[in-house]
Amino acid sequence: MSGKAPFAGPPAGRGRRLAGATVLARAAGAPLLALAVLIAVWEAWVRLREVREYLLPAPSAVGRALVDDPGRYASAAAETAAAAAGGLVIATAGAMVLAVAMAHSRAVERALYPLALLLKLTPIVAVYPLFTIWFGFGLWPKMLVAALITFFPTLVNAVVGLRSVDPAALDLLRSLDASPRQVLVRLRLPSALPYLFAALRISVPLALIGAVVAEFLSGDGGMGQLILIANGDLDTPTLFAAVFVLVALGVLLTAVLAYSERRVLFWHASTGDV
Amino acid sequence: MAAPATEPGARAAGAPTPALLVRSLSHHYRSTAGDVRALDGAALDVEAGEFVSLVGPSGCGKTTLLRIAAGLLAPCQDAGGAASTVEVFGASPDDARRGRWLGLVQQEPGLLPWLSVERNVGLVAEIAGVAADVPALLKRVGIADFARHHPHELSGGMRQRVALARALSHAPRLLLMDEPLGALDELSRETLRLELLALWERDRVSVLFVTHSIREAVLLSDRIFVMGERPGRVLAEFVVGLPRPRGEELVSMPAFVELEAGVRAALGGGRAPA
Numbered sequence: 001m002s003g004k005a006p007f008a009g010p011p012a013g014r015g016r017r018l019a020g021a022t023v024l025a026r027a028a029g030a031p032l033l034a035l036a037v038l039i040a041v042w043e044a045w046v047r048l049r050e051v052r053e054y055l056l057p058a059p060s061a062v063g064r065a066l067v068d069d070p071g072r073y074a075s076a077a078a079e080t081a082a083a084a085a086g087g088l089v090i091a092t093a094g095a096m097v098l099a100v101a102m103a104h105s106r107a108v109e110r111a112l113y114p115l116a117l118l119l120k121l122t123p124i125v126a127v128y129p130l131f132t133i134w135f136g137f138g139l140w141p142k143m144l145v146a147a148l149i150t151f152f153p154t155l156v157n158a159v160v161g162l163r164s165v166d167p168a169a170l171d172l173l174r175s176l177d178a179s180p181r182q183v184l185v186r187l188r189l190p191s192a193l194p195y196l197f198a199a200l201r202i203s204v205p206l207a208l209i210g211a212v213v214a215e216f217l218s219g220d221g222g223m224g225q226l227i228l229i230a231n232g233d234l235d236t237p238t239l240f241a242a243v244f245v246l247v248a249l250g251v252l253l254t255a256v257l258a259y260s261e262r263r264v265l266f267w268h269a270s271t272g273d274v
Numbered sequence: 275m276a277a278p279a280t281e282p283g284a285r286a287a288g289a290p291t292p293a294l295l296v297r298s299l300s301h302h303y304r305s306t307a308g309d310v311r312a313l314d315g316a317a318l319d320v321e322a323g324e325f326v327s328l329v330g331p332s333g334c335g336k337t338t339l340l341r342i343a344a345g346l347l348a349p350c351q352d353a354g355g356a357a358s359t360v361e362v363f364g365a366s367p368d369d370a371r372r373g374r375w376l377g378l379v380q381q382e383p384g385l386l387p388w389l390s391v392e393r394n395v396g397l398v399a400e401i402a403g404v405a406a407d408v409p410a411l412l413k414r415v416g417i418a419d420f421a422r423h424h425p426h427e428l429s430g431g432m433r434q435r436v437a438l439a440r441a442l443s444h445a446p447r448l449l450l451m452d453e454p455l456g457a458l459d460e461l462s463r464e465t466l467r468l469e470l471l472a473l474w475e476r477d478r479v480s481v482l483f484v485t486h487s488i489r490e491a492v493l494l495s496d497r498i499f500v501m502g503e504r505p506g507r508v509l510a511e512f513v514v515g516l517p518r519p520r521g522e523e524l525v526s527m528p529a530f531v532e533l534e535a536g537v538r539a540a541l542g543g544g545r546a547p548a
Contacts, residue, residue, distance in 0.1 A: 168384025175344050175378040176401050176444070177371045186397065190388050267387040267424050 057237040062244065065237040072226070073245045080222040081249055083139055083211035087146020088203055092154050092196070094147070099158030099192075100184065109159070120152035124210065128217050137220040146210035150203035154196070161195030162188045194268045197261045204253045212246065223249075293448045293480030294320040294343055297359035300505075301338055301349045312338040313349075314505030320448070320482050322363075325474055327483045327491035327498045329537060335506025336484045340452050343482065344378055345371035362448055370448070374402040377446030377479075381453040383437035385425040392421040395440045402444035411439040414473065431462035438470070442479075449481045455490065467493065468522055475519050488537045492530060493520060500540040510540040 039059045045051070046058040053061060066073060098116070102109040124145055131141035165187050173183050215224020223246055230238035301313040312335040320326040330336050341347040342360055345367035349358050362370035370376055385394050392408050399406030412418045415435040425433055434454060441449060454470075455463045471494055474481065485491055491498045498512040516529060524530050 166382070166384050166386075168380045168382040169386060170384075171341075171344075171346055171380065172378055172384050172398070172440075173401065174346055175371055175376050175450075176374055176398060178401050182401055186401075187386065190386065193388075267426055269426075 054234045054236045057240055061237040062240040065235075065241040066244070073241065076221070076223045076226045076242075077245050077249050079139075080208070080211045080215065080224065080246070081253070083142035083214065083222065084146050084204075084207040084253070086139065086143035087148075087210060088150055088200070088207045090143060090147040091150040091203065091207075092200070095151055095154035095158050095199075096196075099155055099162055100188075102155075102159050103162035103188065104180070116152060116155055119148065122148075124148045125213055125217070128214060131214075132218060137218055141218065142211050142214040142220075142222070145214040146207040149206045149210040153202045153206070154199040157195040157199035158192055161192030164195070165191045194265055194270060197257070197265060200257055201254070204257055205250055208246065208250055208253070290322065291364045292319045292361075293322045293324065293363060294318075294326075294482055295359060295361040295364075296339065296343065299339065299342065299349055299358040299360060301335070301342065301347075311505040313342075314507050316501070316507050318499045318508055318511075320480050321496075322480050323478045324496045325481045325483065325494055327485055327495040328501060329485055329488060329491045329498060329541065330501030330506070331503050331541065332486060334501045334503035336486075336501055337452055338506070339501075340450050340482065340484050343367055343448075344376055344450050374404070374444055375447040377441035377444070377449040379434075379437050379441045379449070379451045379454040381456040383425070383433040385433055385436055385440075387425050390422050390424055391417065391428070391436050394425070394436055395443050398440050399443045404444050406443040408439075408443070411443055414442075415439045416469065429462070430458050431466055434458065434466065438473075442477075447480060449479050451481060452484045453486070454483075455487075456485070470494065471520060488534050488541070489525065492516075492533050492537065493524060498537055500537060502542065510537075512537055512540070 043059050046056060051058075057065075098112065102112060127148070128141065128145060131144055135141045135144070162184075169187055170183070173187060178186070211222065212224045212227075215222040216228060217224075219225050219228055223242055227239055227242045230236070230242060296319065297317050299313050299316040300311075302309045302311045304310075316335065316339055318326070318328065318339075328336050328339065338347065342349050343362065349360065360367055362375060365373070365375075367376075386397070389397065392412065395411055396406060396408050399408075409418065409421065412421055415438050417432055417435050417439070420428060420432060425436070428436070434457075438454070441451075455466055458466065467490055474494070483491070483494060492514055495514050498514060499508050500510040500512070501507065502509045512533060514533060516524060516527075516533075
């Protein structure tokens with residue numbers, strides 16, 4: 001066999017992808033239509049009843065607010081996304097390190113799990129003023145809030161994932177006298193990936209919430225500050241526009257996550273079309 | 275009951291070191307309902323280059339014996355009981371494990387789903403620190419065309435072939451197989467059984483083959499040990515004197531049928547599996 005032979009993928013690979021696009025169009029079609037109807041009714045309602053703009057702006061007014069200064073939303077969204085993503089990275093890295101220690105030693109788990117639980121039960125928002133004392137303003141305190149909020153779900157899933165290895169595969173590695181490091185790298189970490197992605201599905205929206213709340217509290221940049229200012233000005237169209245941008249950001253992050261999950265976990269039942 | 279003339283597995287003094295030697299092996303599991311006696315003074319041996327089967331009803335301790343031989347499980351020492359002996363080429367199972375003398379094939383293939391077939395097979399050699407000719411191995415078990423497929427794209431029989439190639443990849447001195455064909459449908463089972471026979475007759479690696487199929491045991495083995503359940507001990511030993519190379523046509527020969535009947539009788543008549 002030549003080692004460079006191109007991978008003869010599943011026979012119906014191309015056909016399946018086309019079918020996938022059709023399925024997607026069908027799945028997205030109905031909700032998009034429903035959304036369009038909702039927006040139309042909303043617009044008609046505001047116009048016919050002459051609802052005041054500071055109470056409920058028409059969708060067209062919201063759209064105008066977005067189009068008037070798209071750069072403002074884009075830079076604020078980028079700032080919030082950076083805080084959320086940075087927090088996720090910190091939380092995931094920290095949780096993985098701790099999970100490896102906990103998965104290897106019940107003693108470590110017994111010692112640290114209650115502390116992690118305590119962290120989970122702490123209203124992180126209440127700690128935020130401390131963060132500003134320690135770290136001042138800027139990206140760091142925001143990332144830390146996002147990280148602390150997402151740490152616990154990631155930790156729990158990572159510990160379960162590291163332990164949920166195929167016993168037959170573990171037996172095989174043990175019969176070869178594989179080192180603990182080989183077992184970790186070759187078996188436990190890949191086995192934990194599906195659990196890690198499940199944790200990220202929970203963590204992505206949580207991280208966004210954490211970042212925005214931190215921006216509310218600090219008034220320092222990002223979508224949170226944008227909303228605060230618009231609220232102060234009774235600029236309701238901007239407020240609505242900001243919320244839509246946040247929703248779009250959540251959808252985008254979730255889509256990126258779903259895409260990478262399909263790429264990374266192609267071997268796992270959760271992503272199969274079978 | 276066919277009581278053998280000598281103690282099962284009695285050995286002549288001065289014989290060469292056996293591939294596997296098990297004497298007065300006892301083991302019990304602790305459970306909430308009290309101790310379960312899995313093995314009670316089990317004895318058997320596998321000569322170098324010999325294919326030996328261990329048959330017995332489900333739950334008779336066959337798997338426990340194999341796991342102890344593989345160094346995956348430490349036998350518990352009974353107070354006052356005879357000291358158990360388990361030796362692989364004269365060494366302890368743990369030393370055999372460290373020396374990478376053991377090949378393991380279980381009922382569940384235990385393949386790593388995120389690795390391709392060739393990387394699954396290559397991984398074992400990598401952990402054992404030896405070079406393996408993976409394409410040649412895949413060819414030997416008839417899956418050369420599937421080198422770049424992933425386990426989820428293969429049938430159960432194919433996966434078990436990969437597991438077999440993997441177990442052979444570091445040239446083990448003793449191959450331990452625990453119901454390797456047990457999870458397969460009858461057709462694949464028959465095909466694979468014949469291929470295993472042909473494969474073994476070329477290499478003659480020492481094998482302990484655990485099965486509850488009498489036909490499989492007679493067709494493949496040089497000797498058969500029959501185990502009884504609760505407590506698990508070896509009841510009888512049969513020498514299969516059928517000429518090699520063997521083939522499917524053997525199963526209708528009088529000598530084959532007679533041996534099959536003998537093993538079935540030793541298993542305890544009505545309680546023997548079909």
